[in-house]
Amino acid sequence: MAVxxxxxxPDVITVDDDGHQATTFSLKRACNGCGQLLGDLDERDVDQHGNTTDVRAECGNCRPLVELETAGCRTWRLTRRSIGRIDDEIDKDGIYAKGYWETVDSKLIVTGLRIGTGPDRLVARFGDWIIRHPDGRWTVHTTGAEQGETEVRR
Ligand SMILES: [Zn+2]
Incomplete structure (x- = not known):
């Protein structure tokens, strides 16, 4: 479906005769998947019940996820709040998952989730999307600077 x-x-900044500055702007819509600004807010952003709509298909970062969901995949965004729930889902498939630790500012902290073991393991960092495909494969979709997809087989 074409969108x-x-x-x-653009924002317009005006300065009156007294030197007071004012900025006139249009509200912008952010992607509900990753937060990237998509453009001006318009009627498509709220449904007939007043709920904010899913506009991830408009977002270059998130469109691949929408296509995966249409194909029957389950997707989760890895965050500090969702990591436990996603870990449980992966465990149900009999795949070992645990927190991924890295040194940041000389402190050892959990920065994501390690899925699987050995050289085929996956690492998803907070903000990445974790995908379970209908055939049982798990992959990670990165929406940050290093975009792309990696996968682990059972
Ligand atoms: Zn997005």
């Missing part, structure tokens, strides 16, 4: 292009109204 209409959004308008991108």
């Amino acid at each position: 209409a292009e959004r308008t991108h109204t």
Whole structure:
């Protein structure tokens, strides 16, 4: 389904005769998957019940996830709040998963989830998406600077 292009109204800064500055701007819609700004807010952003709509298909980062969900995959965004729930889901498939530890600012902290063991293991960092495919494969979709997908087989 083709999605209409959004308008991108730039902010306008005006200064009156007394030197007071004012900024006029249009509200922007952020992707509900990753937070990237998509353009001006418009009627597509709220449904008939007043709920915010899913606009991830408009987002270059998140469109691949929407396509995977359409194909029957389950997806989870890895966050500090979701890590326990996702770990449980992976355990149900008989795959070992545990927190991934890294040194950040000379402190050893959990920065994501390690899925599987050995050289085929996957590492998902907070903010990445974890995908379970209908055939039982697990993959990680990175939406940050290093975009792409890696996978582990059972
Ligand atoms: Zn997005």
